[in-house]
Amino acid sequence: MKRYIKEYLPYAVLIILIILVKVFVMTPVRVRGVSMNNTLKDKDIMLLDKISYRFNEIKRFDIVVIRWSDEEIIKRVIGLPGDEIQYKDNKLYVNGRLVEENFKKIEAAELEEYNTLTIGNKKVPKDCYFVLGDNRPRSADSRIIGFVKKKDIVGKAVFTIFPFNRWGAKN
Numbered sequence: 001m002k003r004y005i006k007e008y009l010p011y012a013v014l015i016i017l018i019i020l021v022k023v024f025v026m027t028p029v030r031v032r033g034v035s036m037n038n039t040l041k042d043k044d045i046m047l048l049d050k051i052s053y054r055f056n057e058i059k060r061f062d063i064v065v066i067r068w069s070d071e072e073i074i075k076r077v078i079g080l081p082g083d084e085i086q087y088k089d090n091k092l093y094v095n096g097r098l099v100e101e102n103f104k105k106i107e108a109a110e111l112e113e114y115n116t117l118t119i120g121n122k123k124v125p126k127d128c129y130f131v132l133g134d135n136r137p138r139s140a141d142s143r144i145i146g147f148v149k150k151k152d153i154v155g156k157a158v159f160t161i162f163p164f165n166r167w168g169a170k171n
Contacts, residue, residue, distance in 0.1 A: 025051050029065055029072065029157060035133030035140065036074055039063070039103050039170055045162040046074075046170070050155040058129060058153065060094070061103075063170060065154040066131065068145055074157055075141050075148075076103070079122070079130030087119035103134050119143060129153070 029048040031040045040046070040063070048065050058064065062077045079085040079094065086093040092101055124130050128147035133139025142148065160166045 025049075028161065029074070031074055032071075034138050035135050036063070036076070037135040037138075039076075039134045040074065040157075040160070041166065044160050044166060046157045047159045047161055048155045049158045052156055053153065058150070058156075063157045064129075064131065065157055066148050067152045067154055068148075072154060073140070075131035075133055075139070077129050078132050078142075079124040081124050081126050081128060083124045083130070085119060085122045085124065085130050127151075 027048050027050065028045050031042060031044040031046065034042055058077055058080070060077055060080055063074060064077055065072050065074050078092065084095050086096075092099045122130065125147055127150045129150070130142045131148050132141045132143070157170065159169050
């Protein structure tokens, strides 16, 4: 009996450690849909950091995974608690200041449709965030689902691991 314990105990400990890391620290997450094009593509697999927001604040432009309905969605944080958000003429204003967005993707054919999307002054409530997809015309985000509560943010999507030609940190 001692021989079996001595032989199999390291494997059991390793399996328990892997499960704990996956549940509490880092886990893979799959991008579903085109709402984050071109930063992230449909079916990309990323590493989700589940622990850093326990010690650090969520920052503007972080890419986060949100628990919404019965699924997890990936969006970009645009508005922080207390911010006033406005979208006008295809431009983002935070607290009255124009914010440069180099990551958003809008196809020429969608530009006219997108220009009609406006967000009047919205103040982000305490413990909530305003999130948008980078592919604004094709994203179900805070314009539709409303503000996202901090407790619904699962973690930060930090690194694409598959496909290998898209390997690397995303921001």
